[in-house]
Amino acid sequence: MTDLLDWFAENQESILLFSGNVVVALFIIVGGFMLARAIANILVKRLDKSNIDNAVVSFMAGIIRTIIMVAAILMALSHVGIQTTSFIAILGAAGLAVGLALQGSLSNFASGVLIMIYRPFKSGDYVDAGGTAGTVQRIELFTTVLKTPDNKLVIVPNSKITGSEITNFSEEPIRRVDMVIGVSYKADLKKTKDVLMNVITSDERTLQDPAPRVAVTALNDSSVDFIVRPWVKSADYWPMYWDSMERIKNALDENGIGIPFPQMDVHLHHPEGEAGVLRVVQQKEES
Template identity: 70%
Template sequence: MKEILTWFSENQDMLIAFGIKACVAVLIVIGGFILARVISGSMIKRLDKTSIDNMVVSFLAGIVRTLIIIAALLMALSHVGVQTTSFIAILGAAGLAIGLALQGSLSNFASGVMIMIYRPFKSGDYVDAGGIAGTVQRIELFTTILKTPDNKKVVVPNARITSAAITNFSHNPTRRVDMVFGVSYDANLQETKQLFHDLLMADDRVLKDPAPTIAVSELADSSVNFIVRPWVNSADYWGVYWDSMEKFKDALDKAGIGIPYPQMDVHMHHSSAESEEK
């Protein structure tokens, strides 16, 4: 006991200095936790006012909070005399190894964050993304869940989506229905055009503004092709398309306007030598 008291007496100044440093280090850690909470909370409040997904907001705020706490711990250790260079080197090496091992996952994560920030589509939209067409059911950090028209669930990696063009069929409130109808060369073009116009105007789902486009687009080999392009609400697109196909066929048949099959006229010529032999 006497030796211990002697050691404390001889090293009193060093112990006091170390105690002061330890107290300051504790205050640094406490301050780091408080600062991390304040900054992450402020970040969440600011980002909640934007269109960024709540999942992304929480994740980013968590990353910022963790980085501030790690920085505070390193500062506290450094203040009490612990060499933090080795810790930083170990963290850097570990981060590099993890990054290389999870390269694909990190790419999907980064793409997921970009999708949630820029919002090229949202849940419920019908899109063509990553070569897959379907209705968006859920957007996650690593994948996007689509449901195809035949009720299949497709899990698409986010990196695949952002690496290609994204077509959002539901983004705009209206869409144009593009149809082509071929009629016989014997048909009266003006009567045919009026027939198409009357059928479209009789459909309440077809918008009057902008007006539908009906015009001859091509004098093809076997038919005169009309383009018929009405505008509809996006939700009515397929209904109008399928109903128009059926109604236009019936109306053309009743009007006696033929829809020709592909055909080719073949002309045979005999040479003079073949004619003499015959």
């Protein structure tokens, strides 16, 4: 007991200094934790106003809070005389190893964060992204789930989506339906144009602003091509396209306007050197 009291008496100044450092270190840890929570709350409030996905907000707030807390713990350990250089080196090496092992997943994660921040599409949109066309079901941190028109669920890695073109068919309220109709060279162009225009303008789904358009677009080998371009609401695009193609065919038949088929000439060479020509027609005679 006497030896212990003597040791305390001899090291009283060092003990008091160490105790003070421990108290300061505790204050650093508590203050760091409080600062981490405050900054995370401020970040959440700021990001909530920008309509960023809640999953991204929570994850980013958690990352910031963890970084500040780790920094506070390292500062506290350093203040009591513990060397933190080795800890930092170990954390750096571990982070590098994890990053190399999960570089594909990290790429998908970073892409998921970008998608949720910049929001090129949202759940319910019909998009063509990452080589797949479908309706967006869910946007997750690593993948995006699409449902194709034939009712298949396709899970697309987010890095594949951000690394390619993204076409959002649902972003705008209206779309233009593009159809190309070929008619015979014998057809009356003005009459044909009137027939095509009447087909699309008589459909109540056709918008008047922007105005629909019908015009000659090409003089091909066997047909005169017309572009037929009505504007419709995005939800009416495919029904309008399918119905218009059927109605156009019926209207052209009713008005005696022919739709040409391709034809070709076949040359037959006889062994005696006499040549004959046989015309093979791959079309029905126009009425």
